[in-house]
Amino acid sequence: MSKDITIYDIAEKFDVSASTVSRALKDHKSIGKKTREAIKQYASEMGYQVNSVAANLRSRKTNTFGVIVSWINRPFISSLISGIETVANNNGFNVIISQTRDQYDREVANAFAMFQGRVEGLIVSLAMESVRYDHFDQFISSKVPLVFVDRVPEETLADKVIIDNFKAGFVATEHLIELGCRRIAHIGGSQSRYIYRERQEGYLEALRKHGLAPDEGIIRHTQSLYAEEANAISSELLELPQRPDGFFCANDTSAVSVIQCARKKDIAVPEDLKVVGFNDDPVATIIDPPLTTISHPAIRMGQIAAEHILNKTASKDPEVVTLETELIVRQSSVIAPQNIVMP
Amino acid sequence: MSKDITIYDIAEKFDVSASTVSRALKDHKSIGKKTREAIKQYASEMGYQVNSVAANLRSRKTNTFGVIVSWINRPFISSLISGIETVANNNGFNVIISQTRDQYDREVANAFAMFQGRVEGLIVSLAMESVRYDHFDQFISSKVPLVFVDRVPEETLADKVIIDNFKAGFVATEHLIELGCRRIAHIGGSQSRYIYRERQEGYLEALRKHGLAPDEGIIRHTQSLYAEEANAISSELLELPQRPDGFFCANDTSAVSVIQCARKKDIAVPEDLKVVGFNDDPVATIIDPPLTTISHPAIRMGQIAAEHILNKTASKDPEVVTLETELIVRQSSVIAPQNIVMP
DNA sequence: TGCAATTACGCAATCGATTGTGTAAATTAA
């Protein structure tokens, strides 16, 4: 920031006061037409731009949203951010982003930095590790709009935009059962994250409904849902004497690992092993066979979260928005797929 | 932003001046030890946080970087941003992001918004459409550090962090030639983007070096390098009487399209058709056969760009940093791959 | 005890833009 031109410079030029310039520039009617036009003309010639820092100080606003996510470079997250950015940008807001790398302490640090930065709204998808949420209390008590998305706390501390993870887990699992699977494994995420617990609960409920006994041995949890962990788990499970005939995975990355692992072991998918993932990442249509998975409306989720912040005027009770998902059936579960819209 | 506590509140409490509080809080030695400690103690109890807007106004700084990219939710871009964010965050800077959606007018609008927001540095990856760059002049003339990454203008208006696209295109194509391909098609990006022209030039140079005549009919350009366009092109080219025996694609998305299209037509990859992509997106290892491609150091590129901005003190001449890439050989080009490090 | 050297702070301007209130000058109405 070098020596920019200010309203004082313009005021001096026209031998008027800064307040006149300020008003002229925003077409305030109390400024005479000639003066107004002359000032606007000159300002635009000189490339004047309001100093938003000064304006923000005066107005006590920042026009900025904060976003805290685990990693930006995950398909779901980057689409989420894309949705947030679109809405924010269309409404004159900036978006500042920080990554927790799934670490609790970074989440805390980032939350404080965002608060100090006086963001006018915060959108958060929790770190895998976090089990305490009091670093968000400052937003709530200061009435800064706060929206959790996707990886949300179980308690309703603030607005949430989510999907019905239980139902999705249930639908995915029932789909496998209806296709004849009787021994369905589950690769889940950290059970300290509500969404992964819910997906697992949905899975368990589907087993229960169909009279299948859950087997602790083939229900596994990973720290990160990364390929490495999923590879290790699937290669172990696929060597079991009683090998699973189905997998419900809490994300697509791990589902892809299962398929790749099965191929190495010459296990036919979907004939001998049916796999369902979660998210509908781009890889889902690339893997062979294409992955049956749960669609996850990332962009819309971001848009809705951003809109929630924009519309958050009165401090109403926390609101929970649940978006629809869909089971997208592809060849990793059946030979001739057909989409099933969730009721 | 509600009624936060300010240094004036604290000053009143201790019956000192605001300047004393300000100095005490930053351990200025000219403030007596007792006063200093008492003030700091009280400030932290009250949860005082400096109003960075006010501090920024006074210091004429914003501690903010701007980033302008085409789409956040592309693997390369989101990794780039991840790298930028990491460096910025570690140095106390915020990152604000905007998407051009590959539209020139949005790029212009975003550039002006960033300038008005007084970012202290701007990192840009050009929109596919942009052919004029004068909306960046304001940054240059105001000496706001400006770094172009990846999709850069041909002229060196400002710092650039790039890869050697010509060399990469050359290496990729020569790889195909050495494997016996004699009729190599190219799916390129918009030729108004320098990087895609360079990739194509490298491709052409490899053909030339090996005495192969380029065939305009199998050199195609897409607007977006999206799957749809690439599908149409590859399905057309693979129906040609003189069908190509190799494809060099300017990104992985289109290379994947080629492979999928070939499979539909029962063309064996790599036996009857060898394919090389660009970027090493996650899908490269998921597609079957895994895709031979050019590694693209997205995260490092982002880090370096951010570091450049941090270190930009004197207004030196524009600097160009060229990062190394690597041809990553996988089964889409040879049965038994082996990596080739580019010299 | 007297004077110089510290110590410990306060004052006031500054960073630009904004806005409520006040007031000359110009215009209108009577």
Add this chain to the structure above:
DNA sequence: TTAATTTACACAATCGATTGCGTAATTGCA
């Protein structure tokens, strides 16, 4: 022509934090 309005703008405070300069009070030393 004079009083009543309007018109068109200036003043000054405000948003919080920062900082150069100045000064009263305390301490040190001879």
